[in-house]
Ligand code: PEP
C-alpha cells in the first residue's frame with residue numbers, strides 16, 4: 130500500500146497554539162542551571178497538545194538531567210567549517226529522511242544515510258571543493274503539518290507529527306501525542322550517534338589527527354528545531370566557555386512554517402551558539418530575511434547562519450535574486466543552501482505525494498544561476514534522501530514513473546530521493562561547481 134501521510138504544503142498554518150512550558154524550576158542539572166529561557170513567547174506554533182501536563186513535566190525533568198548528545202567542541206568545529214563555506218572555500222552536502230523512524234534499526238539508518246552522503250560528497254569534492262557532510266539524522270523526529278488532522282475513509286485523527294510526538298499508524302491510540310516519546314527520541318538519537326562513531330572509527334584507523342575537520346561521528350548531524358519541549362530542555366552550558374548550546378544536534382534549522390522573526394523558534398535559536406539554519410520559501414521577503422539575520426546573527430559571524438532556500442523550480446529564478454541582493458548588501462556572511470525538494474512537492478493523479486527529478490535538478494540549477502549572476506557563493510544542497518532503493522520520487526536515470534511509486538514507498542512523511550537519484554543530484558552539483 131502507498132503511504133498517504135499528509136505533506137506540509139501551506140506556508141502558514143492556523144494550527145496548534147500549545148503553551149510552551151518552562152523547565153521545572155530546580156529540575157535542571159548544575160551545568161544547565163540559570164539558563165531557562167526567560168522570555169520565550171507563550172504560544173509557539175506547531176506544538177503538540179500533550180494530554181497530561183504532569184507527565185510532560187516529568188519528561189522534561191528527565192531530559193534536563195541527560196547529557197548533551199553532541200560535544201560543544203563539535204558544534205564549534207561545524208561553525209568553523211561553515212565559515213569556510215560562507216567564504217566560498219567549501220560546500221555543504223546535507224541530507225537524510227524527511228522524518229526518521231524509531232523502528233528502523235540503528236545499523237540500517239546509519240548505513241542508508243551515511244554511505245550515500247559519503248558517496249555524494251566524494252562526487253562533489255572531485256569538483257575541487259572540500260565538502261562539509263551533514264546528515265538529517267540522529268534527531269529528525271518532529272514534523273510541522275499543514276493540517277492538525279488527517280482524514281482517511283471518513284475517519285478523522287490527529288495528524289502524524291513525527292515519532293517524537295505520536296505514531297504514524299492510523300489509529301487513535303497511536304496518534305495521541307505521548308511526551309514519553311521525547312525520551313525515546315533522545316535514546317534513538319544517542320544510538321544513531323554511537324552507530325556513526327563506530328562506523329567512522331572503523332573507516333579511519335588513524336583518524337586522530339591534531340586538527341580534525343570532522344566530528345567523531347564522521348559527519349555532522351542536524352534536524353529541524355521544532356519541538357520546543359525537547360529542544361529547550363536539552364540546552365546545556367559549556368563548562369569551559371560558559372556558552373549555551375543546543376545539545377540535541379550539531380546544527381538545528383527552523384522550518385518555513387515557524388521562522389517568524391519574533392516567534393518562539395527564532396527566540397530559541399537566538400539563545401544558543403550552534404550553527405543554525407532557516408528555511409526560506411517563495412514567500413520570503415527581503416526585510417524578513419534581514420530581520421532574521423539581525424536576530425540570529427547580530428555579530429555577523431561567518432559560520433553561524435545558514436539560509437536554506439526552497440522556492441520551487443518555477444520560482445527560484447524570480448524570487449531568490451532580491452533576497453540575495455539585500456543580504457549581500459547588508460554584508461551578512463551567510464551560507465546559502467538549496468533545498469530542491471520542498472518547493473517541488475506534487476501529487477500524482479492517484480493522490481500520491483512525489484517530486485520529479487527534473488524539477489529537483491532544475492531548482493538546483495536555477496539556484497546556481499542566481500548566485501553566479503549576483504557574484505555570491507552557492508553553498509551547497511539540502512535534500513531529503515536515502516541510499517535505499519525506494520520509489521518515492523519520480524524520474525532520473527532509473528526513469529521511475531508514477532506507477533512505480535507503489536513498489537517501495539516507505540517515507541513516513543515527504544518523498545525522498547533514492548540512492549541513484551541522490552548520486553545524480555550530486556553529479557549535477559559537481560558539474561555546476563566545475
Ligand atoms: C522539512 O525539511 O521536512 C520541512 C518541513 O521543510 P520546510 O520547513 O522547508 O517546509
Ligand code: MN
Pocket residue numbers: 227471513542543
Ligand atoms: Mn520534508
